[in-house]
Amino acid sequence: MHIVPGLKVLYFGTPVVLISTVNPDGSANLAPMSSAWWLGESAMLGMGNSSQTAANLQRHGECVLNLASSDMADAVDRIAMTTGNPEIKPYRRTQGYVHVKDKFALGGFTRQQSDLVEPPRVKECPIQLECRVVEGRAFDESATGFQVRVLRAHIEDELVVPGTHYVDARRWDPLIMKFCEFFGGGVNVRPSRLAEGWQMPVLQPQ
Template sequence: MHRVVDLKVLYFGTPVVLISTRNPDGTANLAPMSSAWWLGDQCMLGMNTASRTTQNLVRERECVLNLPSSVMAAAVDRLALLSGSPEMTPHKIEKGYRYEPDKFTAAGLSPLPAELVAAPRVAECPIQLECEVLSCEPFGIDTGCLAHTVRVLRAHVAEELIIPGTAHVDPVGWDPLIMKFCEFFGDGTQLRPSRLASAWRIPATSR
């Protein structure tokens, strides 16, 4: 038996990505997102046009995609309601966002120099992908979003996640942080309450 539902959120579950970019003044910005999908050596990122990350991607044409493991849920949650732009939209103000110029410190994370791009890597993330931006195109109808296509130029992977003698990640050892309907999951288990879910007034599960 199925029921017709006017779903308020369509995030069925994708890995969290911490996107690091460079601001106009050369400082680093760090933003969590989970609207990403992958094909070959390329990835598409869905981002709001008003975000500092989008502005940096369009201008700098590069970024680092840092993939946190499930044990990093608390650090990612500390970034959830922070904005890298002092000029915030009414939507962000209503949701409780605040301006934070130093997101690395706010999250308790460490910047690490990249090798091919100017944006830093996140030292604590087991997988760090240096990328170039190939295109930035409008997405959907009246969504206020852009679809950014990026290509991975260099991948940094924690030694313990690499299958010995190969260039492959161990899928058993890799436990990515998943955002499912704005809640944090790892290994199929809900990890902690999410500030983002609270801001969006998403009800807690009854299970």
């Protein structure tokens, strides 16, 4: 039987992406996001307008989509409640967001130079996609949908089916964010600070 509870959040789950962009001063910004999907050689990214990442995409037009694996949940969570924007909206302060200038250092991530774009890659991520913004469109009053073109893909060789250009889905275990909880291999791998900040039920791994 189905019920109609009036869900407050429609956040059914996508792979966690560490998106790197360039700040106005030329430094690198890094932010976890999980509103992304791919079609052909393009991706659609959903970003809140108050984020530094959205501002960087609008201004600079380049990014790297670094796809995290399930064993990176702790590192990703360390930067989950941070922002590269020094001017934090009151509602985000209430949620617990803090300004962090160097999120690579906070998360323990290693910068890796990109080939075709300015933002750096995250060395620890087994899949890294260098991208350029095609366009940004208002999604609603608080968010923008960005279409980006994948210019170059970097894949760990152990994830590639030998003799092909295809990912071995049996070896690729992405970190998934479902309703603000981290999942990998179909199981809850750790609670998320994001869930607490967004006042959602915090689940403990079973």
